[in-house]
Amino acid sequence: GAVVSQHPSRVICKSGTSVKIECRSLDFQATTMFWYRQFPKQSLMLMATSNEGSKATYEQGVEKDKFLINHASLTLSTLTVTSAHPEDSSFYICSASPGYNEKLFFGSGTQLSVL
Amino acid sequence: QQQVKQSPQSLIVQKGGIPIINCAYENTAFDYFPWYQQFPGKGPALLIAIRPDVSEKKEGRFTISFNKSAKQFSLHIMDSQPGDSATYFCAAGAGQAGTALIFGKGTTLSVSS
Numbered sequence: 001g002a003v004v005s006q007h008p009s010r011v012i013c014k015s016g017t018s019v020k021i022e023c024r025s026l027d028f029q030a031t032t033m034f035w036y037r038q039f040p041k042q043s044l045m046l047m048a049t050s051n052e053g054s055k056a057t058y059e060q061g062v063e064k065d066k067f068l069i070n071h072a073s074l075t076l077s078t079l080t081v082t083s084a085h086p087e088d089s090s091f092y093i094c095s096a097s098p099g100y101n102e103k104l105f106f107g108s109g110t111q112l113s114v115l
Numbered sequence: 116q117q118q119v120k121q122s123p124q125s126l127i128v129q130k131g132g133i134p135i136i137n138c139a140y141e142n143t144a145f146d147y148f149p150w151y152q153q154f155p156g157k158g159p160a161l162l163i164a165i166r167p168d169v170s171e172k173k174e175g176r177f178t179i180s181f182n183k184s185a186k187q188f189s190l191h192i193m194d195s196q197p198g199d200s201a202t203y204f205c206a207a208g209a210g211q212a213g214t215a216l217i218f219g220k221g222t223t224l225s226v227s228s
Contacts, residue, residue, distance in 0.1 A: 006158070032213040043204065044159070044218045093158045097213055102147045104208075104216055106158035 002028050004096050006107025013084055014115055021079045021110045023094030029074035030096035034104070035067075038091040047092075050077040084114045117142060119207050121219025128195055129227050136222045137189045138205035145207040149216065150179065150190045153202045162203075163190075195226045 003026040036044040049057040056069035068080040093109040120139045128134045149164035165172045165179040176193040206216040
């Protein structure tokens with residue numbers, strides 16, 4: 001299957017700082033990438049759809065100024081959690097599709113802990 | 116309408132048993148139904164997927180059964196092994212490249228040896 005790489009796998013930061021998470025499609029180009037958030041023992045909740053070369057589309061209730069998404073190339077999307085607070089602590093997962101079918105592949109996730 | 120309802124929340128079976136996880140959806144625009152397996156601290160991995168034009172699909176020990184009229188689909192794991200212990204998510208999507216998936220709440224499966 002296609003490979004999606006996500007970095008870092010774990011980050012601990014102080015409240016008020018910003019954290020950037022990278023998502024790369026290693027062996028395919030992805031016009032669209034998706035960012036999900038997952039709380040412990042819960043489902044994956046779609047946060048936003050990242051489109052190469054254009055603004056991201058955010059789901060209802062997701063603050064676009066807090067969760068900045070940049071999709072600068074066909075293989076890289078970044079999620080920046082700005083002015084992070086303890087309630088932003090969560091598992092963030094990106095996903096991408098090769099574009100020629102509907103299969104969606106996920107990165108390994110980033111565990112964010114805000115102290 | 117966007118929900119995908121998954122049950123049970125947790126499941127315990129003995130090695131060799133056949134756990135069955137069920138999902139139901141409302142949105143008739145959904146036409147792609149994958150199942151994902153997730154281990155703690157890892158991202159979900161695609162297991163198997165089905166489209167509504169078939170009622171069953173098998174890949175190895177994993178089988179999806181699909182009932183279009185009832186808007187339900189299920190995952191069967193044949194000859195389950197302790198290594199299958201994980202959280203399983205069903206999902207649904209519009210089936211087009213570049214569209215997001217809506218996930219069920221997940222089922223935590225424990226296979227005892």
